[in-house]
Amino acid sequence: MSTASIQVGNKADVHYLLRLADACLILSQRLGEWCGHAPILEEDLALSNMALDLVGQARGLLTRAGQLDGQGHDEDQLAFLRDERQYFNPVLMELPNSASGNQQPGDFAFTQLRNFAVATWLQLLWHELQSSSDAEVAAIAAKAVKEARYQQQHAADWVVRLGDGTDESAAKMRAALAVLWPYFNELFADDAISAAAAAQGLGPQWSSLQPQWQAQMNEILAEAGLAHPKPSAYVPSGILGIHSEHMGHLLAEMQYLQRAYPGGKW
């Protein structure tokens, strides 16, 4: 593991796109862990399909970010040769698939609740990005918004089923909600980078998505009979490259082969 890591420049548009690209890529990696382990065959396929959608979205955005960065980094180099401090996904995406953090392959309630929250967020974000000043990004968004809409509906079904299911499934949903709730804050965090992106018409400030996200979230939580947690002041800082302890392990597994055999073709 001695391959030199790469660094991206500090252009605001590159960072803005990488935050979203990394969000898609890292959640895709987490969902990939479910393959062959889901409660039923059909859901196994559904989770894999979602992971594939997300990795497809990440690939388009990573390629575009690499072009804008102008250092000649392609999607593979950006995915496999950046250290965690150069990854800008919200911490929510990198959390293991369970509330306790160590359950393999994961907690289905936790996974579906996160999927629902993220798909709702992505669907709102892709919707706005369809009118991005960057034609490439707008094209990616036009395709992705349909995928996100489907994923949101699919995950919402499970949140309601489990939240309004048995005592045990409802308890698992409540536990998942309690753990995930503070991490949602980062999906609406703004700074100079998002302000610059909004100013040049690249994409919206994330905070502008919050009212609609909250409304859609509330609707499903109410339907699932889940009480709204108290607001949390905690805002994680994954979008600044400061991650949880889970991120390094995730990247070690994801990047191993490319680090061991750099430049290999596959």
Added chain:
Amino acid sequence: MSEAPKTQPSSQNEWPLWEVFVRSKAGLDHKHCGSLHAPDAKMAVQMAREVYTRRQEGTSIWVVLSSQIVASDPGEKGMYFDPMEDKVYRHPTFYELPESVNHM
């Protein structure tokens, strides 16, 4: 009618079986493409979409509980179908269709 088979303990918690019919983008009718287990109709449609269509745009899906389907008896196949075989006049095979007419 023979006596209904006793329910296997392992199948007591199983979701019911659904048959899935899909109309592909350019197709004209719904074709049976398989079956799956699902707790209810809504979930059956969702799962059929994942398993059988890979979410192609413009695809229509029907699901129906397998228990709702009544099938002809294979033992009576001869009576039902064989008499058609040697009567060519029962089939409209002597018409020549213009090429522009599709899907007849």
